[in-house]
Amino acid sequence: xxxxxESSIDYLNYSEVSEMLVDIISDDDMLPTSIxxxxxxxxxxxxxxxxxxxxxxxxxxxxxxxxxxxYQDFDEAKSALMTxxxxxxxxxxxxxxxxxxxxxxxxxxxxxxIGIALDxxxxxxxxxxxxxxxxxAGALQNFWAGDGDVEDFADVRNGAAEAQQRLGGLxxxxxxxxxxxxxxxFREEFAGLLRALDRRLVVFVDNLDRCLPVNTIATMExxxxxxxxxxxxxxxxxxxxMIRHAVSKHFDEPGSRHVTDYLDKLINIPxxxxxxxxxxxxxxxxxxxxxxxxxxxxxxxxxxxxxxEKLRRSWSNDAPVKVEEVSKILGIRVxxxxxxxxxxxxTIAGQLAYAERVQGNPRIVKRLLNVIRMRSAVATRRRMPxxxxxxxxxxxxxxxxxxxxxxxxxxxxxxSQNGTVTKFxxxxxxxxxxxxxxxxxxxxxxxxxxxxxxxxxxPPLTGVDLRAAxxxxxxxxxxxxxxxGLSAETLEAIDVLRKTGSMKSPASKAALKKIDFxxxxxxxxxxxxxxxxxxxxxxxxxxxxxAVMLAGVSGDAHARLVRFIENLPDRPPWMAGLMxxxxxN
Numbered sequence: 001x002x003x004x005x006e007s008s009i010d011y012l013n014y015s016e017v018s019e020m021l022v023d024i025i026s027d028d029d030m031l032p033t034s035i036x037x038x039x040x041x042x043x044x045x046x047x048x049x050x051x052x053x054x055x056x057x058x059x060x061x062x063x064x065x066x067x068x069x070x071y072q073d074f075d076e077a078k079s080a081l082m083t084x085x086x087x088x089x090x091x092x093x094x095x096x097x098x099x100x101x102x103x104x105x106x107x108x109x110x111x112x113x114i115g116i117a118l119d120x121x122x123x124x125x126x127x128x129x130x131x132x133x134x135x136x137a138g139a140l141q142n143f144w145a146g147d148g149d150v151e152d153f154a155d156v157r158n159g160a161a162e163a164q165q166r167l168g169g170l171x172x173x174x175x176x177x178x179x180x181x182x183x184x185x186f187r188e189e190f191a192g193l194l195r196a197l198d199r200r201l202v203v204f205v206d207n208l209d210r211c212l213p214v215n216t217i218a219t220m221e222x223x224x225x226x227x228x229x230x231x232x233x234x235x236x237x238x239x240x241x242m243i244r245h246a247v248s249k250h251f252d253e254p255g256s257r258h259v260t261d262y263l264d265k266l267i268n269i270p271x272x273x274x275x276x277x278x279x280x281x282x283x284x285x286x287x288x289x290x291x292x293x294x295x296x297x298x299x300x301x302x303x304x305x306x307x308x309e310k311l312r313r314s315w316s317n318d319a320p321v322k323v324e325e326v327s328k329i330l331g332i333r334v335x336x337x338x339x340x341x342x343x344x345x346x347t348i349a350g351q352l353a354y355a356e357r358v359q360g361n362p363r364i365v366k367r368l369l370n371v372i373r374m375r376s377a378v379a380t381r382r383r384m385p386x387x388x389x390x391x392x393x394x395x396x397x398x399x400x401x402x403x404x405x406x407x408x409x410x411x412x413x414x415x416s417q418n419g420t421v422t423k424f425x426x427x428x429x430x431x432x433x434x435x436x437x438x439x440x441x442x443x444x445x446x447x448x449x450x451x452x453x454x455x456x457x458x459p460p461l462t463g464v465d466l467r468a469a470x471x472x473x474x475x476x477x478x479x480x481x482x483x484x485g486l487s488a489e490t491l492e493a494i495d496v497l498r499k500t501g502s503m504k505s506p507a508s509k510a511a512l513k514k515i516d517f518x519x520x521x522x523x524x525x526x527x528x529x530x531x532x533x534x535x536x537x538x539x540x541x542x543x544x545x546x547a548v549m550l551a552g553v554s555g556d557a558h559a560r561l562v563r564f565i566e567n568l569p570d571r572p573p574w575m576a577g578l579m580x581x582x583x584x585n
Contacts, residue, residue, distance in 0.1 A: 011287040011304065012280055012362070013311040014048050017271065021048075022055035024269065025202055025233045032232040034223070034266060038240040039273030041538030042363025045237035048273060049204045052235065062199045064088045068219050069207035081222040082108045085203060089193055097196055104189050111186060183225065191229045200231045209242035209538070212573045216246035220266055227266070236267065239538050245574070276360030279320050281353040283307040284362060285345035286326050288369065293338040295330050303329045344389045347458050348396060355400040355450055357534055364399075364535055371395050375472045384468040393457050394469045400454070401447045402498075403530040404491070408443035410470045419467030428460050489514050494526050497546025508549055520554035528564040537572045544575065 010018075021037075024030050039045045049065075056063055064085055071080040086101075086108045093101035194201055205223070208216055220243075223234055240263075247259045254262075276284070286307065290300050306329060310321050323342045332339050353360045358368070372392045379386045398406050412421045423439070430436045436455075437448050444451050455461075496511035515523050527547045534543075551558035565571065 018051035021052045032228045033268045034234040035269045036267035037237040042361045043273045044362050062201050064203045066205050069210040194231050202233045205236045209238040213246035213249040217250040278353040279314050281360045282349040289341045299330050348392050357400045400450050404443040408441045413466045413470050419465040424461040490519050498543040500542045500546035521556035524557035524560040540574045
């Protein structure tokens with residue numbers, strides 16, 4: 001199996017981007033700066049940060065890695081970034097200057113104690129956030145006068161009684177200092193400490209797009225205290241669309257221009273993770289295969305360098321690396337299990353690069369390969385006459401179509417004598433997509449572009465007993481196929497729910513009325529089956545909205561959706577909001 005973690009080894013020529021980031025951070029004329037590393041779920045943002053960090057392994061850099069998602073559920077998540085940076089600075093400070101670092105640490109605690117951390121971004125910009133200022137009219141008057149003290153601000157934040165409990169000894173003296181003056185003192189002390197250390201502070205902020213909007217904004221606002229001071233660089237890795245969504249939700253739909261302005265003020269240099277093309281996907285697959293087969297380490301590194309060199313010249317007319325060349329570098333021959341795996345990888349590379357539901361996404365590629373590996377193991381144990389190439393072809397069909405198309409595939413196999421689908425003889429003999437359309441099962445028609453390319457993949461399916469393929473799907477997919485048939489009306493309703501644009505969709509509400517109460521759990525099973533085959537949870541999904549609406553009218557359907565969510569390896573932050581609304585209703 002291939003692990004779904006960031007890598008410190010460059011398989012995808014991301015080192016070109018990481019080297020560019022290192023150049024920016026190393027240039028005194030470019031500091032201070034903030035860099036946004038943008039890319040969708042699973043494209044390798046964390047790996048890119050790790051490669052960049054490896055290029056900054058020098059005493060003149062102080063690298064701070066901050067995983068925003070780790071602090072998602074803590075009360076002080078809003079001030080976690082400040083504390084983590086202060087701790088790193090303290091640890092890096094020589095003994096003869098520890099008091100200076102300790103003073104800065106106390107400054108951080110002071111800001112936390114008086115509640116400025118909640119709205120520090122707004123205060124730094126001179127814009128009060130009224131939502132947090134709900135108690136203490138007298139303190140509020142002092143606040144606007146600019147001479148509020150610790151007790152005043154605590155009263156404004158939480159009320160006098162709660163403030164007394166929260167301060168708990170963090171502050172031992174009463175200071176007459178306004179919030180702008182406190183922030184100015186904080187920044188001055190921070191800059192002075194960096195000058196004393198004579199080091200560049202580089203902060204990697206990762207997984208920000210996994211946080212709930214309130215914590216996303218709090219972290220970005222906390223960055224403002226440190227931004228644009230000498231010798232500082234912030235590198236934020238996130239899905240830009242998710243960050244824009246958080247900004248929009250937090251500031252009550254301010255409009256796309258204002259969202260853009262907000263991000264532009266925080267991020268100086270936007271860098272987008274390159275989208276993988278065919279050659280990058282092929283190289284990635286070859287490397288994954290070689291590493292998994294535990295090929296000789298020196299030969300694997302030689303292969304990696306050769307592939308990276310080819311990728312860096314992909315703009316020219318140089319031919320891509322072929323399986324034969326890879327085999328020669330690794331020292332393997334025809335018939336070797338690794339050679340067969342490389343042939344399979346080469347066969348499916350084009351589909352993985354261009355198929356709409358994969359598009360070369362490294363994380364999706366790994367997950368699909370893991371499905372293939374699991375099924376291959378089952379096929380071997382049960383003596384099924386399937387090789388990896390055939391398993392890969394069928395798994396790719398499931399990944400790139402939908403529940404209806406997969407169900408139709410199973411029906412074709414089950415209704416055919418000995419599991420041999422005669423229709424494949426017709427389909428595989430057609431060259432053009434237009435001629436293909438008339439012969440396709442109706443459930444496949446909307447996927448005809450994919451199917452046209454898929455049918456050309458080796459091995460052909462004509463004359464192949466595919467009953468074991470259906471069995472493997474039922475064995476390894478995370479959800480089962482529905483046990484009893486659903487009416488055409490229910491199936492139409494499910495199709496509408498998969499496209500739910502909002503929780504108030506009139507079409508989806510009408511579709512719910514067409515589903516028989518007794519069919520609700522099976523209908524949810526169909527929705528979950530479709531959702532399980534699309535691993536991209538980076539954005540709010542129409543099919544999940546539809547599932548939540550269905551769960552709202554049936555206890556059995558609700559229970560099935562909860563089980564589905566519990567089995568997800570990574571739950572996106574937006575999912576919690578939809579489910580919370582369902583529970584409240």
